[in-house]
Amino acid sequence: MTAFSFTLNATDGAARAGVIATPHGEIATPAFMPVGTAGTVKAVLPEHVRATGADIVLGNTYHLMLRPGAERVASLGGLHKFMNWPHPILTDSGGYQVMSLSTLRKLTEDGVSFQSHIDGSAHMLTPERSVEIQCLLGADIQMQLDECPAIPIAHDKAAESMRLSLRWAERSKRAFGEYAKPGQALFGIVQGANYEDLRRESLEKLMAIGFPGYSVGGLAVGEGREEMFRVLDFTTPHMDKAKPRYLMGVGKPADIVGAVARGIDMFDCVLPTRAGRHGQAWTSAGALNIKNARFADDPEPLDAALGCPASRDYSKAYLHHLFKAGEYLGPMLLSWHNLAYYQSLMAGMRAAISGGTFNDFVARFREESGETVV
RNA sequence: GGAGGGGUGGGAGAGUGGCUAAAUCCAGCAGACUGUAAAUCUGCCCGCUUCGGCGUACGGUGGUUCGAAUCCACCCCCCUCCA
Numbered sequence: 001m002t003a004f005s006f007t008l009n010a011t012d013g014a015a016r017a018g019v020i021a022t023p024h025g026e027i028a029t030p031a032f033m034p035v036g037t038a039g040t041v042k043a044v045l046p047e048h049v050r051a052t053g054a055d056i057v058l059g060n061t062y063h064l065m066l067r068p069g070a071e072r073v074a075s076l077g078g079l080h081k082f083m084n085w086p087h088p089i090l091t092d093s094g095g096y097q098v099m100s101l102s103t104l105r106k107l108t109e110d111g112v113s114f115q116s117h118i119d120g121s122a123h124m125l126t127p128e129r130s131v132e133i134q135c136l137l138g139a140d141i142q143m144q145l146d147e148c149p150a151i152p153i154a155h156d157k158a159a160e161s162m163r164l165s166l167r168w169a170e171r172s173k174r175a176f177g178e179y180a181k182p183g184q185a186l187f188g189i190v191q192g193a194n195y196e197d198l199r200r201e202s203l204e205k206l207m208a209i210g211f212p213g214y215s216v217g218g219l220a221v222g223e224g225r226e227e228m229f230r231v232l233d234f235t236t237p238h239m240d241k242a243k244p245r246y247l248m249g250v251g252k253p254a255d256i257v258g259a260v261a262r263g264i265d266m267f268d269c270v271l272p273t274r275a276g277r278h279g280q281a282w283t284s285a286g287a288l289n290i291k292n293a294r295f296a297d298d299p300e301p302l303d304a305a306l307g308c309p310a311s312r313d314y315s316k317a318y319l320h321h322l323f324k325a326g327e328y329l330g331p332m333l334l335s336w337h338n339l340a341y342y343q344s345l346m347a348g349m350r351a352a353i354s355g356g357t358f359n360d361f362v363a364r365f366r367e368e369s370g371e372t373v374v
Numbered sequence: 375g376g377a378g379g380g381g382u383g384g385g386a387g388a389g390u391g392g393c394u395a396a397a398u399c400c401a402g403c404a405g406a407c408u409g410u411a412a413a414u415c416u417g418c419c420c421g422c423u424u425c426g427g428c429g430u431a432c433g434g435u436g437g438u439u440c441g442a443a444u445c446c447a448c449c450c451c452c453c454u455c456c457a
Contacts (some may be wrong), residue, residue: 037410058409096409117411124387220408248409255408277413293403331413
């Protein structure tokens, strides 16, 4: 069984390139991890996800515990086998659902009680139960249960929330020691909203507890790109250089490029798949909405240079038609394409960091995409 | 020829005196989506507009009324049944 490890191979400014080893394989960083909440990267076959260059996908504790149930997945051989993804899997703890399902949950020191959004049944998620579920699923990388408050939030509320997440971090680590199999890893999550003192306190105490990787949570929750980068600017320089740094839930291509420039190694985001299902595609020439009337007669593919079948073998006119006709294939192809674009972006950054040309990469990205990278 | 029913905004289809530039759905045109309650949601959708309004509008014409898509008369067109 391969032990969890992180090897830093190259740096260029604050940007880093490396490799994470897990029991189910290696992850080249900076990495983008497609989100497969309910045991599927929505509308994309696992082999296609893999072919885009993804080394790892996400699963979700809250969603999988409700349906089909963690014990059931375990008895069927674990999540890797269940979803036909033999490569690394990272699971979120359910912490995000503390925010996104805030109308359906109650927060206490012990944990979070949810009313299921599916059938209304009552469920309790404690730091211990969340880790137990993630171990039952067999996740290679697991997340502590945390509270992910939206920004803006008052300083005292943010401090209180962050300290609750810290106490949960300790309990999560203790439970992980009880349930985990060799090679699995549990990450701590830095909170503190957009307050420098709180982010520093959160980080120092997490590092004192000691984790094999650290996440930056509670960003991309309403604060805007500039503010998010400002928080990273006073957070990442103090993070353990020997450990992977994971910016949770981010983001748009320009967010990711800017965060890599600030020393982040791992990302996940629903955008390439969700927006893909809704008609938005990212290409090297920027973002577009395939539903727009201007594509009705466009014979060009989305981005032939990517080499992904979805990006190369179908005209924008055809994709436009599929969306206007409400055909399933439209969302499938656009999700697939977006994942390919994201992975191409990550591969480009890894190569640039290794070659010492990351600044040139950023300049080219800015010019081609028309995006602002602060 | 006789009897009955009906003509509303791109389509379907509510509305039967003022609360109606006219419900709702579809189509159309845009936008949003960031550790997924999302194949979802939002806005626009007669013309002009300084976004407060102004103009025109419910088959046609005329009328009743303070006021008509709504009531009356005639005309045009469509559907069903009977001869």
